Each structure stands twice: as structure tokens, then as C-alpha cells.
Amino acid sequence: MTGPARKPITTDDAVIAEIEIAASPERVFEALTDEKQLFTWWGSEPSVDLSQFTMEARKGGRYDYRCTPKDNRDSGPITEQLKQNGEVVYHCHGEVLEIDPPRLLVWSWLANWHENPQQATVVRWELTPTRTGTLLRVTHSGLADEPESRKDYGSGWQGVLRLLQNFLPS
Amino acid sequence: MRNRSVTHSPDAVFRALADPTRRAVLDLLRHGHRPAGQIARAFPVSRPAISKHLRLLRRARLVREHRIGRHRVYRLDPEPLRSIDHWLEHYRLFWSTKLASLKSFLESPEPPVSVSRRTHSKPAKENP
Numbered sequence: 583m584t585g586p587a588r589k590p591i592t593t594d595d596a597v598i599a600e601i602e603i604a605a606s607p608e609r610v611f612e613a614l615t616d617e618k619q620l621f622t623w624w625g626s627e628p629s630v631d632l633s634q635f636t637m638e639a640r641k642g643g644r645y646d647y648r649c650t651p652k653d654n655r656d657s658g659p660i661t662e663q664l665k666q667n668g669e670v671v672y673h674c675h676g677e678v679l680e681i682d683p684p685r686l687l688v689w690s691w692l693a694n695w696h697e698n699p700q701q702a703t704v705v706r707w708e709l710t711p712t713r714t715g716t717l718l719r720v721t722h723s724g725l726a727d728e729p730e731s732r733k734d735y736g737s738g739w740q741g742v743l744r745l746l747q748n749f750l751p752s
Numbered sequence: 753m754r755n756r757s758v759t760h761s762p763d764a765v766f767r768a769l770a771d772p773t774r775r776a777v778l779d780l781l782r783h784g785h786r787p788a789g790q791i792a793r794a795f796p797v798s799r800p801a802i803s804k805h806l807r808l809l810r811r812a813r814l815v816r817e818h819r820i821g822r823h824r825v826y827r828l829d830p831e832p833l834r835s836i837d838h839w840l841e842h843y844r845l846f847w848s849t850k851l852a853s854l855k856s857f858l859e860s861p862e863p864p865v866s867v868s869r870r871t872h873s874k875p876a877k878e879n880p
Contacts, residue, residue, distance in 0.1 A: 597840055599847040605858040613858055623857035627849060718854070720847050725840065 596723035604715040611684035614707055615639035625649070630672065639678065645689060646675040664694055676702065685709055691722065765832045768812035773797060774805045778814060778828060785818075785827035 603610055613619045617637035625632030630649040637645040649672050664670045676690035687707040692699060703724035710717040768774055773795060780786060780794055792802040806826060809815040814833070815826045 597843040597847060599844070599851055601848075601851040601855050603855045603858050609858060610854070613854060619857070623853045624850065626853045626857065718851065720851065722843055722847060725843065 596721050597725060598719065598721045600717060600719045602712060602715065602717055607684035607709040607711050607716045610709055610716045610718055611687070614687055615681070615683070617645075620647075629653070639681065641678055641681050643678045644675065645678065646673075648673045663699070676705075679704070691724075764808075764812040765814065768808050768814055771805070771808075773801075774809055777802075777805055777809060781815060781826060781828040785825050787820075787823040787825050789823070791826060 613623060615637060616639070617635055620637055621632060621635040624635055624647065630651050632647065632649040635645070635647040637643070651670055651672070661670065664672065666673070672693070672695055674691065674693040676692050678687070679690055680686055680688035685708070687709075689705045689707075690702040691705045692702050696703075701724075703722060706721040706723070708719045708721070710719070769778075776795065777791060780791060788803070788806065791806070792799050795802060797805075806815065806817075809826075810817055812832060813829055816829050818825045818827070
């Protein structure tokens with residue numbers, strides 16, 4: 583699958599986010615695949631400390647990152663699940679499913695904060711050149727499969743998302 | 753995530769939301785409370801069918817019923833949606849934060865890293 587970046591997303595259970603970046607697709611792609619650069623920007627969030635980010639940027643390669651929360655806020659019912667050696671660690675890993683520089687990058691995404699940490703979700707990065715740089719779209723799909731209770735309601739999911747958008751304006 | 757909601761079951765909420773008529777009922781109630789009769793007239797389905805939809809919505813706690821005189825009046829309660837939305841909201845926030853971080857990393861002439869280089873030349877290969 584090496585479809586063009588403008589291929590429309592039709593998944594019902596995805597979170598989609600987009601941003602315009604004043605840098606070439608090649609440059610953006612590099613920041614998404616070079617583990618040192620990933621470590622730098624991925625870890626710039628103030629609420630967590632990123633301790634590692636490894637990335638084998640080839641099809642079938644693995645990536646892995648871990649971070650720890652800076653404050654000790656309660657992580658809810660999954661706190662125990664997050665603990666590694668007694669410390670809360672957010673751990674996420676997966677495989678490079680597709681890589682087509684500088685247009686497309688797809689990761690599987692398994693996270694220990696999911697109800698089922700073995701259930702893979704999919705993160706798809708699509709880069710489209712624009713006049714001023716790159717339109718970057720990230721689509722995280724498979725999320726509706728995550729909590730067991732939602733499996734049977736696939737057909738309702740799109741409607742749910744629409745409703746939520748209406749009810750919960752950001 | 754589902755353990756968190758003790759007052760309402762996500763199953764019931766999702767079952768309620770899986771039906772397009774029930775979603776349309778909720779949409780209608782977004783504009784304010786409505787008596788049952790008025791809700792029924794807004795849809796091309798039988799009165800008993802609407803009653804059943806309203807019952808399921810009530811069970812999922814997405815609507816509340818009040819009596820005003822001899823009328824049953826329904827209003828929306830978005831709270832169960834919030835608990836369900838928590839899961840997706842986490843990722844909406846997560847990805848928009850990540851994209852913003854990447855943007856500032858790539859657009860900043862001086863990446864906010866230990867490797868600070870006072871150069872405005874080629875942005876590529878800035879990092880160790």
C-alpha cells in the first residue's frame with residue numbers, strides 16, 4: 583500500500599489531527615524517522631520525561647518509547663498496569679508497517695495504558711507538500727476496538743464521533 | 753476506562769448511540785427539552801417505537817424524564833458521553849500536542865534542545 587497522501591481516510595474509529603509545517607516533506611519525514619530527532623521533539627512535552635525512543639526506520643523495523651509522568655497524578659484504574667519496577671511508566675511500541683518517504687509512514691501502536699495492551703492500533707502519518715511546506719496528517723485508528731465493550735458497535739461509531747463533536751466543542 | 757464509570761455502563765451508552773433514530777433524538781434535544789409527543793412527531797416512526805427509543809436513552813442516562821402536568825418532558829444529559837469521550841479525548845489532545853511539538857521543532861531556527869546552535873543555515877541534520 584503506497585497510496586498517495588491525499589487518499590481520504592474512511593475509518594470510523596479514528597482520531598485524526600493535522601498541522602501545517604513550514605518545512606519540506608523530506609525534512610518532516612526525517613523528523614519522524616530519525617530516532618535522535620524523535621527523542622528531541624517527542625520528549626518536549628512538559629508533563630512527562632521521555633527516557634528513550636528507539637526507531638528502526640525500515641519496513642518491519644521496531645520502535646519503542648518510554649516516559650514517566652513528572653507529577654504523581656493518579657492514572658486511575660490502570661495505575662497497576664503501568665508500573666514497571668514500582669514506578670509508573672508509559673510504554674509504547676510497535677512496528678513500522680509501511681514506509682514510503684517522504685509521503686507515508688505507518689506504525690502499529692501498542693500501549694501499556696490501553697485496556698488491552700496487546701491490542702494493536704494503527705498510527706498513519708501522511709505528508710502532503712503544500713506551497714509553504716507540508717501538511718501533516720496523523721490518523722490513529724483501531725481505537726474503537728480497544729475497550730472490549732465497544733466491539734459490537736462499530737456501525738454506531740461514526741455517529742458517536744459526530745455526536746461527541748457536537749456536544750463537546752473543544 | 754470502563755471501570756471508571758460507576759454510574760453508567762458504557763455498554764448501555766454505546767447500545768443507545770448505535771441507532772440513528774436515537775442519535776437524531778439526542779440531536780433534537782440538544783436544542784432544549786421536548787415533550788414526548790413533540791419528539792414523536794419529529795420522526796416518521798410509531799409512537800411506541802419512539803417510546804422504546806426514549807426508554808433505552810433513559811436507561812443509558814443520556815436523557816432524563818420529567819413530568820410537567822400530564823406531559824412527560826425529556827432533556828438531554830451529556831454526562832455519559834463525556835465519560836466515553838474521555839478515551840478519545842486523551843488521544844485528540846495527545847496528537848495535537850505531538851504535532852505542535854514537531855512543528856515548533858522543525859520551524860524553530862534554534863531547536864529547544866541541549867544542542868543549541870546559533871545558526872540559521874540549513875535546518876537539516878541539526879541534531880546529534
